[in-house]
Amino acid sequence: MLWEYSDVAESLVDSKSKEWHVSKCLSRLLLNRGINTEDRLKDFLNPHIDKFRDPFDFERMNEVVKKIIDAKRKGEKIFIYGDYDVDGITAATFLVLVFRQIGIDVDYYIPNRMEEGYGLDRKAINYINDKNGKLVITVDTGVNSIEDVQYANKLGIDVIISDHHKIIKEKGDEQLLIINPKFSEKYQFKFLAGAGVALKVAQAVYITLGENLDKLYQYIDIVMIGTVADVVPMIDENRIIIRKGLEVIKKTKVKGLVYLMKYLRLQNKDITTTDVSFFISPLLNSLGRIGTSKVGADFFINEDDFEIYNIIEEMKKSNKKRRELERTIFNEIDEEIQKMKDKNFKYLFLKSSKWHPGVIGVVSSRLSIKYHVPVVLVAVKDGIGKASCRSIEGINIFNILREMADKLLRFGGHDLASGFIARTSNLDEIEKRLKGCLEVPGKKKEIKTLKIDGTFSIENIDENILTDLQQVSPYGLENEHPIFLDEGLEFENLKKFGVENRHFKTFIKKNGKRYSAVAFDLGSKIDEEEYKLLRFDIAYYPEKVYYKGDETLQIRIKDFKVKDNFYNIFT
Numbered sequence: 267m268l269w270e271y272s273d274v275a276e277s278l279v280d281s282k283s284k285e286w287h288v289s290k291c292l293s294r295l296l297l298n299r300g301i302n303t304e305d306r307l308k309d310f311l312n313p314h315i316d317k318f319r320d321p322f323d324f325e326r327m328n329e330v331v332k333k334i335i336d337a338k339r340k341g342e343k344i345f346i347y348g349d350y351d352v353d354g355i356t357a358a359t360f361l362v363l364v365f366r367q368i369g370i371d372v373d374y375y376i377p378n379r380m381e382e383g384y385g386l387d388r389k390a391i392n393y394i395n396d397k398n399g400k401l402v403i404t405v406d407t408g409v410n411s412i413e414d415v416q417y418a419n420k421l422g423i424d425v426i427i428s429d430h431h432k433i434i435k436e437k438g439d440e441q442l443l444i445i446n447p448k449f450s451e452k453y454q455f456k457f458l459a460g461a462g463v464a465l466k467v468a469q470a471v472y473i474t475l476g477e478n479l480d481k482l483y484q485y486i487d488i489v490m491i492g493t494v495a496d497v498v499p500m501i502d503e504n505r506i507i508i509r510k511g512l513e514v515i516k517k518t519k520v521k522g523l524v525y526l527m528k529y530l531r532l533q534n535k536d537i538t539t540t541d542v543s544f545f546i547s548p549l550l551n552s553l554g555r556i557g558t559s560k561v562g563a564d565f566f567i568n569e570d571d572f573e574i575y576n577i578i579e580e581m582k583k584s585n586k587k588r589r590e591l592e593r594t595i596f597n598e599i600d601e602e603i604q605k606m607k608d609k610n611f612k613y614l615f616l617k618s619s620k621w622h623p624g625v626i627g628v629v630s631s632r633l634s635i636k637y638h639v640p641v642v643l644v645a646v647k648d649g650i651g652k653a654s655c656r657s658i659e660g661i662n663i664f665n666i667l668r669e670m671a672d673k674l675l676r677f678g679g680h681d682l683a684s685g686f687i688a689r690t691s692n693l694d695e696i697e698k699r700l701k702g703c704l705e706v707p708g709k710k711k712e713i714k715t716l717k718i719d720g721t722f723s724i725e726n727i728d729e730n731i732l733t734d735l736q737q738v739s740p741y742g743l744e745n746e747h748p749i750f751l752d753e754g755l756e757f758e759n760l761k762k763f764g765v766e767n768r769h770f771k772t773f774i775k776k777n778g779k780r781y782s783a784v785a786f787d788l789g790s791k792i793d794e795e796e797y798k799l800l801r802f803d804i805a806y807y808p809e810k811v812y813y814k815g816d817e818t819l820q821i822r823i824k825d826f827k828v829k830d831n832f833y834n835i836f837t
Contacts, residue, residue, distance in 0.1 A: 267714045267715070269805060269825070270716065272717070272719055279293050279294045279297060282302075285304070288734075289730060289734055291722070292738070294719060295719055295748050296310070298717075298720075298748075311737050313509045315479075315483060317506055318506060319454070319466075321467070321469040321470040321473070322470060322473075323450070323452050323453045324452070324466065324470075327466075330426050330445055330467060330470065331474050333401060333426060334365075334401070337370070338368075338371075342371065343371045343372070343398055343401075344365070344371065344372045344373075344400070344401045344402075344403060345372070345397070345399040345402050346358045346374045346405060347375050347386060347390060347394075347404045347408070348563065349377075349405070349406040349407040351496075351551060352547050352551050352562075353406045353459050353495055355376060355492070355550065355566070356461045356491050356566070357428075357460045357461040358376060358406075359374065359488060359563050359566035360461060360464055360465065360488045360489055360566075361403065361464050361467070363485050363488070363567070364472075365468070367481060368471075368472070368475065368477055374560075375390055375394060375560075378560075386407065386411045386414040386415070386418075388417055391418045391423065394423065395418075400422070401426070402418060402423055402424070402425045402426070403426045403467070404427045405428050405429075405460050405463070406460025406461070407460070408427035408429050411427065412442060426445070426467075427443065427444045427445070428444075428445045428464055429446045429460065429463065430446060430448065430458050430462070430463050431448070431679060445467060447463065455503050458493075458503060458504065459493040460492065461489040461491075461496075462489060462503060462504065464489070465482075465486070483514070484519055485519065486514050487511045487515035487518050487520070488511075489511060491546060491550070493511070494508060494539050494740075495547040497742065498742075499745075500539075500740050500741060501744045501745060508740045512537055521574060522566055522568060523566075526565075530545045534812075535812050539739070539740045539742065548588075552584035552588045553565075553584050555588050555625055561577055592629055593765060596633070599643075600633075600636075611637075611639060613640045614639060615642045615644075616642070616644070617644035617646050617651060618645065619646045619647060621643065621646075631656045631683075633656075634658060638714065639658065640656065640657040640663055642700065646693075649689060649691070651688050651693050652686075653686045655679070655685060656683055658682070659682070662681045663679075663683075663684050664684045666699075666700060667684055667686055669699070670696055670699045670700075673692040673695055674686045674687065674696075675688055675689065716825055717749060718749050721750065723752055724752050724776060725776060725777065725779065727808045731808065749806065749807055749824055751804070751806075752803070752804055753803045754830075755774050755775065755776055755802050755829075756775040757775075757802065758773040758775050758780065759773050760772040760794060762794060764786075768789045769786045769788070769789050771783070771785075772785070772797075774821060782821065783821035784822060784823065785822075785824075785826070791826070801830055802829055804821075804826045805826070806821050806824060
């Protein structure tokens with residue numbers, strides 16, 4: 267991994283620190299992120315709900331609001347149709363809760379991943395028609411669904427599509443009533459998650475009806491979970507959603523979240539995006555991948571204690587099964603890769619009838635990260651292949667799928683994470699076309715880079731630096747976690763852990779003091795005996811962790827390099 271050091275001049279750091287009345291550390295972090303004016307500083311450090319963009323900047327939002335309010339006045343039932351992942355489930359349940367509290371008759375439908383697959387389909391429309399639904403609002407799904415919308419219209423059902431996935435414009439699309447930032451010419455922020463788009467629809471309805479927006483924002487923690495889970499850029503409106511959501515979740519109105527945080531032992535700490543990504547989201551997602559997606563929606567809606575307890579138990583079982591399946595598939599593929607003679611492959615395209623389609627997305631991500639190549643995994647059953655695709659920076663997998671749309675039954679997603687459904691008879695041709703796009707002669711694999719914000723001795727870590735880091739959060743795409751450099755350190759009592767000893771824990775020694783540290787996915791880089799003879803430079807950040815109710819400081823090592831063999835320095 268290549269370490270890329272900040273080139274911001276020390277004189278600029280000093281001057282901005284004085285001008286902004288902030289620490290030199292915070293000044294450097296802000297400048298490294300392109301924050302160079304006081305106005306941008308205020309917006310970045312104080313992402314307040316007053317800074318939300320106008321929902322009516324979406325070109326057809328007035329039409330959307332009119333349909334929803336007309337249905338309300340007529341007493342007609344509205345169905346929210348959500349995707350089966352965390353973003354779709356949270357988007358759907360958010361709209362259900364905030365619509366119900368202003369007197370809208372609304373229900374929800376979450377498709378089954380195994381039986382129905384991605385997108386709006388006739389089975390769902392028929393169900394909604396049987397339940398006397400007169401208006402469908404899709405969330406986190408629905409693009410490229412013109413035939414399904416036309417079918418719904420013939421049954422007397424109106425359809426509003428709210429989505430954030432890329433759209434392939436086709437003849438007849440102008441007939442669809444779509445709210446999608448990537449489709450809009452006027453709406454300037456393009457990176458809302460599906461839950462974020464649902465929030466904009468709700469804002470427009472509340473504003474038009476003269477409802478207090480505070481009633482809306484008391485459920486913004488649900489939108490926050492979907493936004494974090496969908497790994498969208500942590501900037502602009504997403505930053506507002508996440509900051510406000512992390513604040514609201516402390517006193518959440520969602521009974522299911524209260525129980526879940528107690529189970530995860532998060533109820534007495536400040537929830538972070540890491541907690542959402544690594545603890546809350548996987549449990550919710552497991553139901554869509556292994557269990558029944560609708561149960562994930564029930565979790566947010568249900569008020570019955572016993573039912574919530576049963577849902578959490580089902581989450582735990584599904585999550586355990588998900589991890590086992592992911593581990594089995596990953597190890598199977600990884601073992602085959604190790605046997606390959608040519609390790610300089612440009613992509614991976616693999617298929618199997620043994621794989622569960624609900625977990626191959628995570629496996630694709632792990633493989634893509636490990637080998638830094640695009641990965642396409644296809645789960646095959648009954649003549650149909652369901653694929654999850656993950657790519658790397660510079661290779662737009664969505665655009666590649668678009669070029670072979672004639673061979674796909676369905677496809678969708680984002681630049682680096684997409685999926686498709688195709689007949690197995692077309693998979694060879696799909697791989698051939700994929701190979702043509704990815705195997706560029708002479709193209710070398712990119713070297714991963716780690717951006718270093720500056721040199722900072724671990725001896726100087728205190729509450730002030732932790733507060734500075736908190737102000738720059740939340741972290742993610744477009745706002746990566748600050749990374750510091752410290753040099754010439756000793757490791758002590760190093761122990762590897764995890765599957766295949768992928769991670770390690772250690773104590774860092776510096777000037778007679780010891781600091782607890784952990785390094786994830788770096789176990790293969792260090793020998794459990796040789797490290798005793800070495801000193802290291804580390805790229806790291808400090809964090810607070812909770813163990814058995816106590817809060818302690820931990821050093822999170824992101825990478826390390828051998829400094830020297832300190833026993834031979836003076837020989």
